Amino acid sequence: MAEIKAHEFDVFIKRRLGDHRLFLIYGPDRGLVSERADAVAAATKVDTKDAFSFMRLDASALSGDPGRLYDEARSTGLFGGEKLIWIKGAGADKGLADAVTNLGGDKDLSAWIIIEAGDLKKGANLRKAAESASSAVAIPCYADDARALNGLIDEELASFSLKISSDARALLADSLGGDRLASRGEIRKLALYAWGRQTIEADDVVAVIGDASAISTDDAVDAVLKGDRDGFLHATQKVIASKTPVFLIMQGVMRQLQLLDLMRSDMEERRSSAADAIAAHGRHLHFRRKPIIEAALRAWTGELIARELNRLHFAILQCRRRNSLEDTIALQTLLATTLIAGRGKQSRN
Template sequence: MAEIKSHEFEGFLQRSAAAYSLFVIYGPDRGLVSERASQIAAKSGVALDDPFSLIKLDIGDLQKDPGRLMDEAGSIGLFGGEKLIWIRGAANEKYLVDALQLLAAKPPEGTSVIVEAGDLKKGSLLRKVVEGARTVAVIPCYADDARALNALIDNELAAEGLRITPAARQTLVELIGGDRIASRNEVRKLALYCRGMDTIEEHHVDEIIGDASAISVDDAVDAILSGNTTTFLHAMQKITASKTAIFLVIQACLKQFQLLDTMRAEMDEKRLQAGQVMQTLGRHLHFRRKPIIEQALRIWSAEAIARETNRLHAAILQTRKRQSLEDSIALQTLLSTTLQSGRKG
């Protein structure tokens, strides 16, 4: 296996990618998975506007025809030349894993395969197969750290000839992250807003970024916990308008319920009040969010939190299996949680 870590990717893309024909790109950062798949595709030498050279498949296409990947990999293009098979929305489907195992043992000549997958757990079927094969380039994609976000900011602002103050940079880094494409869109929006200026100040970031990105995700989660349907739908409209992935909201909601689960267990075990638990396990929360979390602790029982956590887990799994319905599944699940909060409140 060749596992390409985040800081190694640019060098791999320039120097080593051409030595591989099989690529598996996975991780929780959907935007980064998509971006890196596109970069590898651009380096493949295949004309991406040629439908005879580029075959794009959703995992649903393979579900209908499990043998299609092997058929496509073994066939010759209509006009000859290199061919690229690009698969999206993969998880741990056995028909995909079996095909990749065969291809890894004997890589196809003149054909490259790129697989975009979701957040694969260590030891999962797909990871086991590709991590055990020397012929597969495995590229995990996790949320950008501060270094990667600063590099993203520098690249996008340099293209517009803009500088940014340290205070503005720190504020911007705190507001983006989690999804590479969403982060890049936010920085480009800021650059467009400040076009013609010399330097971006902190108030510029607050004016153009502060009402979208991470803050609106928190707004949506807070509305869910408060049971406020109107505020929730308004927050989701802002998220959609900012091109932030809706998946980030359901992921943030799950994390919030996991925290509630820990806090509620502490309350029940030590017979503490919600406010007392907030002083320890809730210290890191923003002061504006603390009353909402404290109220949620009062109205959600440990059993109800566990059921909701399992339901959110199941919904996230469905978004991975049925990527074309990701937004609909996430929105329907989150709205249901909001209604439950409202009834309990």
């Protein structure tokens, strides 16, 4: 199975890239997917400004014409040299998976092929094809763990010749992680704020850093849980303005509803209070969000949680099948959940 773990990527890009010709880069962290696709493209040394050597395609364009990828991959550039084909927006398309199986097994393939995809579950046809083909490799991109976050912090601050105190590091790391590009941008913003000093302190982090772990998506998630339509629309506008995928809000709501489901089950089985359930299962929650979760536990019934989880599961499936409509599907689904939560809250008051 050819799969590159998060901690293996830097070594892979320097030493083992040439062993493969086709790269499937996928995962829920869209920023990291984009960043690693850029790194692979740069490592191929193909000039992306040369229209005869470089081609960017959308996966939806290939679904109706899968033969085009075969033609492009097995043809040479007008002036010779290697080609780079970069495909974005891939999902569960069987035609593309078949092409990966075919092209990824061709050891004489002259073209480099990069495929960017969203979150692919284990066993998804495209992921399975990349993991099985001899000349292909799958590169998953999940939210940064503590080790990766600290490495990112050190990397960015070193470029500004800055150090960071232990308290500031802990506070900063707690505010990052949902999207690699957003996290990198927040660290750079902090570095510019501290320009001219040697060490970043905790007060600097509080003054500058928002919640980049969801790039303000927490505001939208909280608005959904509270049934606050106006708050949801306002928070979503900020997310869209920051060019952050709306899909991240839906993922955040899904995680919170799964947590609520676990807590409510605990409350019903043990007849415990909302505060006790949060103490048992919500230790990782930021202190400012605990009152919101506690209020949601009192407002959301188990039946409502289950129904909305099913709605979100279906919407995520539709987003994968219809990638070009992802934002529209996510917004409509989240707004519906917000309105239902709001009506439920009013009926219980």
